[in-house]
Amino acid sequence: MSGLRDRTGKTRRWAGLLTSGVVTLLAGLSVLAAGSPEAVADAGHHKRASSAAMSQVAAMQPGWNLGNSLDATGSDETSWGNPRITEALLDNVRAQGFKSIRIPVTWGRHQGPAPDHALDAEYLDRVEEVVDWALADGFHVMINIHHDSWQWIADMPSDRAGVLARYNAIWEQLADTFRDHPSRLVFESVNEPQFNGGLDDARNAALLDELNTSFHRIVRQSGGGNTDRLLVLPTLHTSADQARVDELADTIDALGDPRVAATVHYYGYWPFSVNVAGGTRFDATAQKDLTDAFDRVHDTFVARGVPVILGEYGLLGFDRHTGTVQQGEKLKFFEFLGYHARTRNITTMLWDNGQHFQRTGFRWNDPELFAQIRSSWTTRSGTASSDxxxxxxxxxxxxxxxxxxxxGTSFTGLRHGSTDLVRGRDYTVQGDRLTITAAAITRLSGSRAYGTNAVLHARFSRGVPWRIDLITHDTPVLRDxxxxxxxFAVPTDFRGDRLATMEAKYADGTNAGPHDWTSYKEFDRAFAPDYAGGATVLTSDFFAEVRDGARVTLTFHYWSGAKVTYHVTKSGTSVTGTAA
Structure with a gap:
């Protein structure tokens, strides 16, 4: 996963070049003019192999990640809180419509010392067992070297020979173990590659090139099904920045292997993805970040015959819980991501570390979210400025x-439960403006208790309906x-309203608290609403970066548009809060 991204593009190293498959074909045709039919045959095979790679990656859409299980860095697959993987889990994931599964694996604690760096036989058998279950279910399966990337591979700048020997040993053993497995098994060289010791782009690119090239050589030379197995190579940090995809393009170009795919990850425009700096909405800036990223990998790879797998996608705030980003804005993000990935022929693999699909209950924690994701695989859905x-x-x-x-859809109506509301009486539509009448809101809100009084659904010619909550509120009341x-918690009577974000400033107008480059603090890191408890929590992380003795003015922004100010003062470990 990545934070703020470098958006300074460099001239593409592949500018003006064709894919290796087409280059080979043209070279073969040139030799044909000199009388070499063998070269033409080789060129034709190369082109067919490239087409086969594109077809296989297309067949992998959509994909799902079995996260925080075999990639856990503890003693076994349950050490990060998920239960042991079962055949039933994989059966149920397949039933959701997923066609591929990425099985991240961390090997560090299951690998012996130099010089052999032998993998623990029992652990390797367990990985193979899970892979075989997934293949039996009909999945395309992708395995990799996962958190080893930051645990020890990142030390490559200071221990090149040691890291490379250990890395190579893993792939030699994996290539041998899985040599005769079906072609639906795919190898990914390393997850989110990164290197310690600063931001030397040229050095880091060279190190990753060495890892990817060594991985490619080991697998191809191992024979059997590995001679033409699909191999997946990441960019540095799995970033979609132009400089990073150009570096990987150089590697793929040099390999000249048509059975190779590129992979990047995408977790959204960072302020929106974690809800910081006022990034509460999937607005034009957040949308452009997505389109730019997908367009870059399409233009650099897909358009030139190299398939692309979005090996992980989601929102970074999901690492805490899925409520960090407001529901409607979240749904718009996933609807648009699925659509734009389809237009760019990018295969997507949802990151799920247990927060989405229940590993034993086999249900979605947020069915509305999954319905939107699933719909986006094949069509578009209408949305609205708010839910x-x-x-x-x-x-x-x-x-x-x-x-x-x-x-691209057309609006077909507004519904409350199973009842269609009446156009002209309950709502009107003028162009793209949907107005719910005062009479309808009054009738549907009943006694107008604080909170959601009624749930409507705007319906469109295709895709999933758009939920609209009718909410009764008044301005929240905060107490000393x-x-x-x-x-520390601010007693809060939310009175039906919902918290969007919080600003923090000192008396001189400068920004207070973490991320002092913005007045808007990070949702759930610096503050969080507790609706059931009637409080707004300010975290220790927030106070850790507040000056002692200085009064901080907090401005709470609510989704209704209301704003309420509050003052806090830290004195040592004591905090006093007063309503403005």
């Missing part, structure tokens, strides 16, 4: 307008409090 319509209880009800994002830097 929340707020009406203040202290004021008369008025009609509320949302902007529809039709995404005392506590410590390790345990």
């Amino acid at each position: 929340q319509v707020f009406s203040a209880r202290s004021e008369a009800v008025t009609g509320k307008t949302l902007t529809l994002n039709l995404n 409090a005392t506590g410590t830097t390790g345990s």
